[in-house]
Amino acid sequence: MMRRLNTQDINFSQDLAKLLSLSEEDLSSIEAVVTNILQEVKTHGDAAVLRLTNQFDRLHATSVQELELSKEKLQEALTALPAEQKVALESAAQRVRSYHERQKIESGCTSWEYVDEHGTTLGQQVTPLDRVGIYVPGGKAAYPSSVLMNAIPAKVAGVKEVIMVVPTPDGTHNPLVLAAAAVAGVDRIFTIGGAQAVGALAYGTATIPAVDKIVGPGNAYVASAKRRVFGIVGIDMIAGPSEILVICDGTTNPDWVAMDLFSQAEHDELAQSILLCPSEHYLNEVSHSISKLLPQMPRKAVIEKSLRDRGAMILVKDMAQACEISNQIAPEHMEISAENPRQWLKLIRHAGAIFLGKFTSESLGDYCAGPNHVLPTSRTARFSSPLGVYDFIKRSSLIEVSQTGANQLGKIASVLAHGEGLQGHARAAEMRIQED
Amino acid sequence: MMRRLNTQDINFSQDLAKLLSLSEEDLSSIEAVVTNILQEVKTHGDAAVLRLTNQFDRLHATSVQELELSKEKLQEALTALPAEQKVALESAAQRVRSYHERQKIESGCTSWEYVDEHGTTLGQQVTPLDRVGIYVPGGKAAYPSSVLMNAIPAKVAGVKEVIMVVPTPDGTHNPLVLAAAAVAGVDRIFTIGGAQAVGALAYGTATIPAVDKIVGPGNAYVASAKRRVFGIVGIDMIAGPSEILVICDGTTNPDWVAMDLFSQAEHDELAQSILLCPSEHYLNEVSHSISKLLPQMPRKAVIEKSLRDRGAMILVKDMAQACEISNQIAPEHMEISAENPRQWLKLIRHAGAIFLGKFTSESLGDYCAGPNHVLPTSRTARFSSPLGVYDFIKRSSLIEVSQTGANQLGKIASVLAHGEGLQGHARAAEMRIQED
Numbered sequence: 030m031m032r033r034l035n036t037q038d039i040n041f042s043q044d045l046a047k048l049l050s051l052s053e054e055d056l057s058s059i060e061a062v063v064t065n066i067l068q069e070v071k072t073h074g075d076a077a078v079l080r081l082t083n084q085f086d087r088l089h090a091t092s093v094q095e096l097e098l099s100k101e102k103l104q105e106a107l108t109a110l111p112a113e114q115k116v117a118l119e120s121a122a123q124r125v126r127s128y129h130e131r132q133k134i135e136s137g138c139t140s141w142e143y144v145d146e147h148g149t150t151l152g153q154q155v156t157p158l159d160r161v162g163i164y165v166p167g168g169k170a171a172y173p174s175s176v177l178m179n180a181i182p183a184k185v186a187g188v189k190e191v192i193m194v195v196p197t198p199d200g201t202h203n204p205l206v207l208a209a210a211a212v213a214g215v216d217r218i219f220t221i222g223g224a225q226a227v228g229a230l231a232y233g234t235a236t237i238p239a240v241d242k243i244v245g246p247g248n249a250y251v252a253s254a255k256r257r258v259f260g261i262v263g264i265d266m267i268a269g270p271s272e273i274l275v276i277c278d279g280t281t282n283p284d285w286v287a288m289d290l291f292s293q294a295e296h297d298e299l300a301q302s303i304l305l306c307p308s309e310h311y312l313n314e315v316s317h318s319i320s321k322l323l324p325q326m327p328r329k330a331v332i333e334k335s336l337r338d339r340g341a342m343i344l345v346k347d348m349a350q351a352c353e354i355s356n357q358i359a360p361e362h363m364e365i366s367a368e369n370p371r372q373w374l375k376l377i378r379h380a381g382a383i384f385l386g387k388f389t390s391e392s393l394g395d396y397c398a399g400p401n402h403v404l405p406t407s408r409t410a411r412f413s414s415p416l417g418v419y420d421f422i423k424r425s426s427l428i429e430v431s432q433t434g435a436n437q438l439g440k441i442a443s444v445l446a447h448g449e450g451l452q453g454h455a456r457a458a459e460m461r462i463q464e465d
Numbered sequence: 466m467m468r469r470l471n472t473q474d475i476n477f478s479q480d481l482a483k484l485l486s487l488s489e490e491d492l493s494s495i496e497a498v499v500t501n502i503l504q505e506v507k508t509h510g511d512a513a514v515l516r517l518t519n520q521f522d523r524l525h526a527t528s529v530q531e532l533e534l535s536k537e538k539l540q541e542a543l544t545a546l547p548a549e550q551k552v553a554l555e556s557a558a559q560r561v562r563s564y565h566e567r568q569k570i571e572s573g574c575t576s577w578e579y580v581d582e583h584g585t586t587l588g589q590q591v592t593p594l595d596r597v598g599i600y601v602p603g604g605k606a607a608y609p610s611s612v613l614m615n616a617i618p619a620k621v622a623g624v625k626e627v628i629m630v631v632p633t634p635d636g637t638h639n640p641l642v643l644a645a646a647a648v649a650g651v652d653r654i655f656t657i658g659g660a661q662a663v664g665a666l667a668y669g670t671a672t673i674p675a676v677d678k679i680v681g682p683g684n685a686y687v688a689s690a691k692r693r694v695f696g697i698v699g700i701d702m703i704a705g706p707s708e709i710l711v712i713c714d715g716t717t718n719p720d721w722v723a724m725d726l727f728s729q730a731e732h733d734e735l736a737q738s739i740l741l742c743p744s745e746h747y748l749n750e751v752s753h754s755i756s757k758l759l760p761q762m763p764r765k766a767v768i769e770k771s772l773r774d775r776g777a778m779i780l781v782k783d784m785a786q787a788c789e790i791s792n793q794i795a796p797e798h799m800e801i802s803a804e805n806p807r808q809w810l811k812l813i814r815h816a817g818a819i820f821l822g823k824f825t826s827e828s829l830g831d832y833c834a835g836p837n838h839v840l841p842t843s844r845t846a847r848f849s850s851p852l853g854v855y856d857f858i859k860r861s862s863l864i865e866v867s868q869t870g871a872n873q874l875g876k877i878a879s880v881l882a883h884g885e886g887l888q889g890h891a892r893a894a895e896m897r898i899q900e901d
Contacts, residue, residue, distance in 0.1 A: 117880035124874075128587055136589065136860070137573025150821075151564055151835050153572065156814050158848050172885050205884050241848040259692070260703050263848035267696050285896050291889035327888050370865070378592050382862035385586075388871040388897050389864050392890035396878040398870075399587050400862035412594050412677040412699035414860035424572070424850035425813070426836035429806070429821035430829055438560075442832040444553035448641050449608050452763050453727035454828035460721050461824050 030319060030333065031290075031304075031340040033312070036350060048341050049358065051270070051299070051407075056253060063224045063253040070228030075235050081225040086167075086198045093236040098207065098218045106207035114205065121397040122177050122212045128399030129185040133418040138186065148431035149438070153424040157187035160238060161421060162230035162262075163215070164245035164255075165206060167196035167222055173209035174395065178402045178416065179245050180213035186421035191215050192240055194230065196222020222247075227254035231262045244416065246403075265416060269407035270299035270339075273391055274360035274380075276351045277304065278367035279311035281387040286366060287318035292392050293362070294335035295328040301339045303358070305351040312342045352376035359410040362391045379410045435461040466755060466769065467726075467740075467776040469748070472786060484777050485794065487706070487735070487843075492689060499660045499689040506664030511671045517661040522603075522634045529672040534643065534654045542643035550641065557833035558613050558648045564835030565621040569854040574622065578863055585870035589860040593623035596674060597857060598666035598698075599651070600681035600691075601642060603632035603658055609645035610831065614838050614852065615681050616649035622857035627651050628676055630666065632658020658683075663690035667698045680852065682839075701852060705843035706735035706775075709827055710796035710816075712787045713740065714803035715747035717823040722802060723754035728828050729798070730771035731764040737775040739794070741787040748778045788812035795846040798827045815846045871897040 034044050069077040075093045083090060090096050107115065133139075142152025163179045165171065176193070183191050193210055195203075197220040210218055219237060221229065227247075233239025242263035243255060255264045273293035275286055290302040306312055319336070323329050345351045352373055355363055359379035367373065370385040377383060381404030384391055395402045403416035430438060439462040446455035470480050505513040511529045519526060526532050543551065569575075578588025599615045601607065612629070619627050629646055631639075633656040646654055655673060657665065663683075669675025678699035679691060691700045709729035711722055726738040742748055755772070759765050781787045788809050791799055795815035803809065806821040813819060817840030820827055831838045839852035866874060875898040882890035 113880050114884055117877045117884075120877050121881060131577075131579060131587075132589070135573055135577035137571055137855075141567075141571035143567060145835075149834065151567075153568070153836075153851075154810070154813075154819065159814070174881055174885065256692070256695070259695075260843070260845065263845070282896075285893070288889060288893040288896055292887070292893045293889075295887055295889040326892075328886075332889065374590070374863075377590075377861070378595070379859075380861045382864065383590065385863065385865035388868055389866040390871075390893040390897055392878050392882060392887075392893045393866055393871070393874045393897075394862070394864050395890060396881045396894075397874050398585065398864045398866065399581075400589075400864055404862070405859075407696070409696065409699070410859065410861065412859055415589075415862050417860070419573075419855070423815075423841075423846065423848055424853070425816045425846070426818035426830070426840070426851050427810075427821065428818065428825050428830045428834045428836055430825040430834065432824055434834075435824040435826075435829070438829045438833050441553045441556050442828050444549050445557060445610055445832045446828060448550055448553075449610065450764075451728070451731055451828075453724060453729075453731040453768065454831060456762075457721065457724040457728045457826040457828045458832075460718075460724060461826055461829075 031316070031336050031342050033342050033344065035344045036346055036354070054249065056249065059249050059253050063250055063257060066224040067228045067254060067257055070225055070234070071232045078221060078225050078229050078234055078237065081223070082221045085223055086196050088200055093234065096220045098220060103207050103211035103215070103218065106204045107211040109204065110208050118173065118209060118212050121174065122181065124397050124399045125177050125181045126185060129182045129418050133185055136417065136419050138418050138422045142427055147434035147437050149434035150427065150429040152427045154427050155422050155424055158241045158421050158423065160190040160192065160240045161188045162240035162243040163191060163193045164226065164243060164247050164251060165193055165195040166247055167198055171195070171203045171206050173205040174402065175246065176206055176209035176215070177213050180210070180215050182401065182416060182418045183421045184214050186418045188421050190217070192230065192238065193218040194221050194226040196220065196226070224250045224254035227251060227258060231258035244420065265403070265420060266405055266409060266413055270301060271296045272301040272360045272406060273362040273364065274303045274305065274355055274358055275364040275366055276348065276355060276373065277306040277311060278348055279306060279308040280368050281366040283311065283314040283318040284322065285387065285390070286315050287322055289364060289390055290319070290336065290340065291322070291326060291332050292390070294332040294340065295326070298331055298334045299339060300335050302336060303341050303343065305343045305345050305354060307345050307347050307351070309344055312344060315342070348373055349376060355380065359408045361404045361406045361410065364389065364391060381405045381410045381415055432463065436464055467752070467772050467778050469778050469780065471780040472782055472790070490685065492685065495685050495689050499686055499693060502660040503664045503690060503693055506661055506670070507668045514657060514661050514665050514670055514673065517659070518657050521659055522632050524636055529670065532656045534656060539643050539647035539651070539654065542640045543647040545640065546644050551644070554609065554645060554648050557610065558617065560833050560835045561613050561617045562621060565618045565854050569621055572853065572855050574854050574858045581870070583870040583873050584867035586863065586865040588863045590863050591858050591860055594677045594857050594859065596626040596628065596676045597624045598676035598679040599627060599629045600662065600679060600683050600687060601629055601631040602683055603634055607631070607639045607642050609641040610838065611682065612642055612645035612651070613649050616646070616651050618837065618852060618854045619857045620650050622854045624857050626653070628666065628674065629654040630657050630662040632656065632662070660686045660690035663687060663694060667694035680856065701839070701856060702841055702845060702849055706737060707732045708737040708796045708842060709798040709800065710739045710741065710791055710794055711800040711802055712784065712791060712809065713742040713747060714784055715742060715744040716804050717802040719747065719750040719754040720758065721823065721826070722751050723758050725800060725826055726755070726772065726776065727758070727762060727768050728826070730768040730776065731762070734767055734770045735775060736771050738772060739776065740778045741781050741790060743781050743783050743787070745780055748780060751778070784809055785812060791816065795844045797840045797842045797846065800825065800827060817841045817846045817851055868899065872900055
C-alpha cells in the first residue's frame, strides 16, 4: 500500500521531493476573512466576540461572561471522570511537569551575571511572561493531552495567568479537555474559538484580558490570525500536518513498526509516515504487518488514505544514509528503532523529537514520557524547537558599568559612534570618561 | 521642549496611552508589492534577484555572482581602516564574543539528559542551525555595530555558514560595514537588499543558498517580507522605532541624562525618549541641560523633532511608581540612573536591556559592553528577548524508554489514547507492554 523508494534509483531525489511536497493552499480568501474578524474584535470587543461566536459555533449566548467556564466546572469534569482516566491524566501531568521542571534548570531559564576585569557586571535577568493564552481546538481534534502540553510548561515557567480558549460548536463540551485544564492549572477558560478568539486574546476586550503570547494549534483561520497578531503578542510555531520518520535496522518486531506508522497516519489524511531501512526483506515484513493489522483499526479509512497518498518506505544503502535523508526531511517525530540507537543519534541534526530504541513508540512520547508533544513540523525543526519552558520566559540584558569600565569602554564606543555618525552616542560615552 | 506628564494628574493614563501610540501605517500597498516580489524570486530565482536589484539600487550588474563580495574584499576593507577604528572594532567584537560565549553556557545552549526511576532516559539534544542569513540595511542606517551584534552570536552558537546581504544603492559600499563583516567572520556576502534579498535567502536561488533563519533589521518592505516567509525559515523580531526610558533618582549629572536622551532621539524622528523622576527640580535641571547641549549636536534637527513629538518627562510619586510605569511601557532600553540601582531592578519585569547606575550609558551597551544591541521594541519585551546565542540553536527532545518504562508508560498512554479515540496510538503502546 505504501509506495517504495530506493536511494539507488536515478530519480530518487525527485521522487523524495515529490513525496514531501504539499500542494500550497490558496490562503488569500482565508486571509481576507481573518483580517475583517480581527478588525471587528479590535474595534467592537465583547460585542464582536459574542456575535461571531454565536454565528460560527451556533450558540445563543447573551454575553461574553456567559462564555466563561468557572474553575468549579473544570473541577467537576475532573471528579466525574472514570477513575482509570483520572489516574492516567494525573500521572501524565506529573511526568510532564517533572520533565519541564528539569528543563527549566537545564535550558538556562534562570538569571545569570558575571563581573569582567574592569569590575563591570554583565548578565541577563530572566522573568516569566505575565499572562499567556492557550488555543485548544474544538471538535474532532480536541485533545486533552494538548491542554497538558501547552499549559504545564507555562505554569512551570511561572506564568501567573494562563487563559484557555476552546470553541464548543453547538454547545458541546469535551469533559476530558475540561478535566485536563483543571489538572494543568489553567486559570480561566472561555468557550470561544477561531480568529475571533485569537483577536480577543491579542487585543483584549472588556471581559477577556489581553495576553502576552498565544500558543496552541488551530485550523487555517486560527493560523492566519496568529500570523497577523504576531508582534502585538508572541506566538508559537504555525503547525502543519503531523509527521513521523522511522529508521530501522531490521531488529524491531515489524508489527510494532507498522503500528507506529498507523499511529501517525490515523491523525488525518495529510499526516505523513515514512520508514527507512537498509533491508528490503524487513520492508516486506512491515508491509505484511500493515496488511495484517490494518483491518483491525477503527480508523482504517484515514490510515489507508494517509499511507497511500503521503507515506513511503525507502530502501537505503545503510543506516548512515538513512540519517542523512532524515536530516533533509527534518521530521517532527523521528524513531531510531535499532540496536544501539545512540551510534546513529550523533548523525542526526534536525528533528523535533527523537525516539530511541524499540521500546520507545512515538505514542509514549505523545502522552506521558514527559517531553512536550508540541513539535516543529514541515521541516521547521531546522530552526525551531519543541514547545518548552523557554517559550514562557524572556530575558533582559543587564549591564552595570564600573567607573574603570566607563573609561575603557567609553573610548571604544566613542570611536565607533563617530564612525556611524551618531555624535549623541559618542558624547554620552565621552562624558563618563573621568581620567585624572 | 519635551512634554511633561505627572502621574498625579487625573488624565495621566490617557496621556500616557497617547504618548505611546504610533499611528498605524497602512501596510496594504507594501504587502501587495512584497507578495509579488517574493513570488517572482521564488519562480525566477537569480533572474528576478538581478533585475530587481538593478532596478531598486540603480546598478548595472549582469549576474548575481557579480553581486557577491569576496572574503578578500572584506579583509581589504578591514586593513584599510584608520588604526583607531580597526582597534575599536576588534575590541568591541572581542567583548561581544566573550559575553555571548558566556551566554551560550549560562542560558543552557547545550544538550542535557537524565534517567528516571524506570531507567528511561529523557532530555534534549542541542544543535546549531546549519545556515543563517543576516540582513544589513544600506544607506543611512548602515551600522557596522549591527553586523557584529547579528553575526557573532550565530558564530558562537556554531552556525557553519553566515550569509550577509546588504544593499548598495548606486553601488556605494560602506567600508566600516565590510570591515565589521570580516571581523565577525561572515562567510559570504551579497550586495542585495529589500524583499528580493529576503526572498532569495528564504527560497534559495542558483547562486544564493537558502538559509534556515533570517535576522536583522530593515525597512517596512523587509519587515513585511520577513513576516511572509516566516515558517519557511525562522525570523527574529519585527523591529519598530527605537526607545529609551530613563528612571532617575536625581543623583546623576543632568548633562549625562540629557545626552542619553539625545542618543536615542538622534536615531530618527520616531525614536522615543522618556525620563521618569520623583523630583520636579531634577526634571527642570535636565530640561536646562537639553537646552544648553542641543545646539552643539550635529543631528539637532532630528533630536529636536523626536523629543518634541515623541519624548516626555514624567513626574512620578516615587521610584517604585517609576518602575511600575516602566513595566507598562516595557521599553527596549531602560536606564536606572540612581544610587543603589539594584533595589529598583527587582521591581522591573519587562525591558529589553537594563542599564544600571550612572556610569552605564546606553551607548556603551550599543557598541561594546558585550550584550546584544538587537532588542525587543514596541512593548514586545513583554514576551521576547535580546538576540542571543539561543536564537541560533534548536533543540530536539530525546526519549529512550526502558523495558520497565514501556510497561509503566504503556498503560497510561493506552488509557489516554483510547480517550482521544486514537486506537493506533493505544495499540503501539500496548504492544510494548511485556509483563510476565
